[in-house]
Amino acid sequence: MAKTTIYITADNIISPLGFTSQDNVEKISRGQTGVKCHSDKAIYPSPVWVSKISDKLLNDAVRQLSNWRNYTKLEQLFLLSISKASQQVALNVSSKDTLIIIASTKGNINLLENPETMDFPKNRVQLGTMAGQIQAYFKNPNTPLVVCNACISGVLALDVAKRLLAKNKFKNIIVTGGDLVTEFTVSGFQSFKAMSDAPCKPYDKNRVGINLGEGVGTMILSTTPPNNKETHITIEGSASSNDANHISGPSRTGEGLFLAIKKALKAAKIKPSGIDYLSMHGTATPYNDEMECKALGLADLLSIPMNSFKGYIGHTLGAAGLIESIIAIHSLKNNTLYPSFGFEELGVTLPINVITKISEKELHRCLKTASGFGGCNAAVIFEKQTETSI
Amino acid sequence: METRAATYRHCEIKNGKIILNGKLLFEKADVPFAKFIKSAYKHFELAYPKFHKMDRLCKLAFVTANLLLNNQLEGYASEDIGIVMSNSNSTLHTDSKHSKSIIDKDNYFPSPAVFVYTLPNILVGEISIKYKIKGESVFFVSNEFNKDMMIEYSEDMIACGDAKICMTGWVDYTEADYHSIIYLIK
Helix, strand or coil: CCCEEEEEEEEEEEEECCCCCHHHHHHHHHCCCCCCEEECCCCCCCEHHHHHHCCCHHHHHHHCCCHHHHCCHHHHHHHHHHHHHHCCCCCCCCCEEEEEECCCCCCCCCCHCCCCCCCCCCCHHHHHHHHHHHHHHHCCCCCCCECCCCCHHHHHHHHHHHHHHHHCCCEEEEEEEECCCHHHHHHHHCCCCCCCCCCCCCEEECCEEEECCCCCEEEEEECCCCCCCCCEEEEEEEEECCCCCCCCCCCCCCCCHHHHHHHHHHHHHHHHHHHCECCCCCCCCHHHHHHHHHHHHCCCCCCEECCHHHHCCCCCCHHHHHHHHHHHHHHHHHHEEEECCCCECCCCCCEEEEECCCHHHHCCEEEEEECCCCEEEEEEEEEEHHHHHH | CCCHHCCCCEEEEEEEEEEECEEEEEEEECCCCCHHHHHHHHCCCCCCCHHHCCHHHHHHHHHHHHHCCCCCCCCCCCCEEEEEEEEECCCCHHHHHHHCCCCCCCCCCCCCCHHHHHHCCCCCCHHHHCCCCCCCCCEECCCCHHHHHHHHHHHHHHHCCCCEEEEEEEEEEECEEEEEEEEEEE
């Protein structure tokens, strides 16, 4: 089967660092983090360190949406992000050739927590109903797909989009991922004793756990290259796997993640040495980060410069794979490696190459990974194509 | 598509009945789900201690998968077995349970054993652990079971070499109702 080239034609990130991808990348290049201590009983009875979007900024931004009061906070974020991304390439979102894929772990779960204070019908907590709101807003004729696959949802949604585009089912797919910081998830991760009481420190000797984050990331995938751009980013390969080991604990061996990486490399037809940069999941829990180094060892990728963006934006769950992939592709476009925020001293058992200083480097290919509860892993490979290389 | 779906081995559980390829295997009508699924577990001698820790959604998926698979995966490598699942209510039943544990700030008792089941792909994880399945998997949530799309998606995965066999279906549980149907696509 001839390989269909899949282009990323536009992208948007909404996080506490900003409401555009450029704002987010700019803040990251200046070493800023959205993770702060919040003393808010609506999130948790005691203070917690999370990356949360300011209500004021969001309330100002949503006024550009029609009938914004009809949408929940997460729906507003999706609508804003999709609008901003599609405007970049004047995409016809209401076309039958356009599909929307949504990645989210918990969607409107905040409606379940406080039903009496909310003005929305109970069924909006269902992801399919939430997706229907987004579909209706854009008058898109296709029922959106919702990928709900723990912390790999974002990367996996790209894999799903790639498959559907390769089948010529659609010309453009909008892949968006989002989750909120809610008491539901904060209390759950606290009960696992998996939360850090300071900005998290992926791969560091003193890492103790995650910060939750909220945000939305949107990418537009297309089978036709964008006009008037000298540099294109393509998806060269992607894959998923399962550890078949434990429902909440990461694998001790890293074999599951290795399998996803191996399959993605094979699909992209490239060797490990063809990867210039690794954008990892790096949650900063002791077990996850150790598992990742084992997988990189098995994949022969230990020497490749790598980072985790969790220290800047927290763990955005269903959005993580998309937001972090977008920052990674901006890394490729800018030929810039960004430091792994919070990292000081190596705290895993294999010699991974954690980026500690912002630096310029000619970059062509990036591998992005994600792993999550349920033993799931996913990997995707992005490549930068310049006019001369096509 | 209905005829094509029916050609694949499939197991369905609803209304107190377990049906394999259209044939009634087990029935226990008019009992609550918890009692029904436990009776089925005992009847088929599934003997898997982890079953008792699972939430109801996973128990439903686990029993369906067990009866569907029954040695069908012999000869397939772990990484060649795919799982494509869906439902409409995600993990609503367990979500409510977790939510109730955090309503009262003076009686605050969120539990990791409950919280872990607030992700629907945990049922894929449970099946994967039991059957050592390491291949591609994805969990979709949609208001209706889009059987045609799910089967086509799985057939494509097999056609492009990303899997050799695939479990594909729908597993949904709420306080009011339950329904599972899983196909074995090869």
